[in-house]
Amino acid sequence: MEGRSSNEISSAEAVFVGALSSGVNAPTWFVLKITFLLLAFCFTAMLSLAFFSSDFVVVGHVLLLVTIGTVLFVLLNRFLAETGLVPVEQQMMEIGIHKTEATSENKIN
Template sequence: MDSKTSADVSSSKAVLLGALSSGVNGPTWSALKIVFLLLGLSLAAMLALAFLSTDVMIVGHVLLLIIISGVLFVLLNSFLAQTGLVSVEKQMEELGISLENDAEGKED
């Protein structure tokens, strides 16, 4: 039988595995970076709208949200730089899932 690799695991399944087991795998980190990018875009739009409003407090609140999200992203980056990423195979092994069993289940 041919051996299966992490390339046979879909990105959505890899993200789900990353949420259920310890460590962070590559597809999960990529999904998180996309979410932070979209968060940055929405906060930039909110900041532009806040500057157009007459209330100065709104601008301060949006700037605070931007600072909080930026600090969170920097802290996540530094944490992953120290710990490293975990392979999808190792996460599947930890959860007791094998690619061969998953492929057999799809054939039935």
């Protein structure tokens, strides 16, 4: 991963770098949004199963899970709106796996 530009970094590498350094980069936020979407799908399936079972204790627990997931997503969204996303290159420089600038000898070879 050393010495590569941002267009040469795969999404998986960007998510891995985002997990190891401070801040959130765009690919990591995209993966988190997909994860929350899949979590909402699972909660919808659980809620429909709970309604069909006519057990209102289970319905209450699933509604509590839906509320917790929704609040978590809204709070993460607001936090990232205030702080902003961090470029992958800055995260790579922070953890020391990115060369700042290639020398002219490397450009010729």
